[in-house]
Amino acid sequence: MSGLATYSASQKQVHEDLVTAHAPLVKRIAYHLMNRLPPSVQVEDLIQAGMIGLLEAGANYDATQGASFETYAGIRIRGAMLDEIRRSDWTPRSVHRKARQVAEVMREIENAEGRDARDVEVAEALDISLEEYHQILSDASGARIFSYEELSEFGDVVPGQEGVRRVGEGRNQMLDGPLKGLENQHFKDALADAIAGLPERERLVIALYYDEELNLREIGQVLGVSESRVCQIHSQAAIRLRARLGEWLPEGEDEASA
16 A cells, blocks of 8 residues: 555544544534424434534544644534524524514614614504514524524634634535625624613523523523513514614525525
8 A cells, every 4th residue: 555545544544533532522512502492403303414514524624724623523513503404494484574574673663763672662563462573573583593693603713724614604615815804803893782782681681592501491580581581582682683783684585584
């Protein structure tokens, strides 16, 4: 066997060993995500998608680029799971449509009044009851469940790797160049400002859910409200952020989910 063939075989074995050693990472990430997903999502599907991401990480990992394999593989695994969830969107189109309508009305009210839109104002503008409005929020809670998470990771960098990767938008998509880096930073600044400007209770729910990683039931215990109410508050915060960050949404996104 030639020296090149021996080296290639050795590298292949190293990558296979890395994949085998990090297989538990797939389950860990899958069960972590399951805490934020509705019962209709099966953990087995996430694990299967994650294993594909792990295999891709093993095949493409370059140790000379500086990132640890666990860091690199974790992003590829999680991205593969998000891709699978997006392909298997369980949310009816009518829910997406109503959520967009709520976001549009919120934007109009806040632009006109210069303050946060209130529940009763949004319901009145939509010509529905407050109960119907809260039902829309509950229905929308499972729609684009990762929207905030994806936004917060816009420009998530794999240390030492070329470019930056937008998690969940195709495992092989790379965003390269200094202009993209500047755009990512501007977006992060806009997102931080939008979150800081949320009503206090919505801001608290976002912090407990994404920063402290509490589930909805645990947040309800902290706030002294029901899990369903937390679900509504979380959904309203996500829709409000979408309304305030509309200029950052990819063109055609609404049509794609209509």
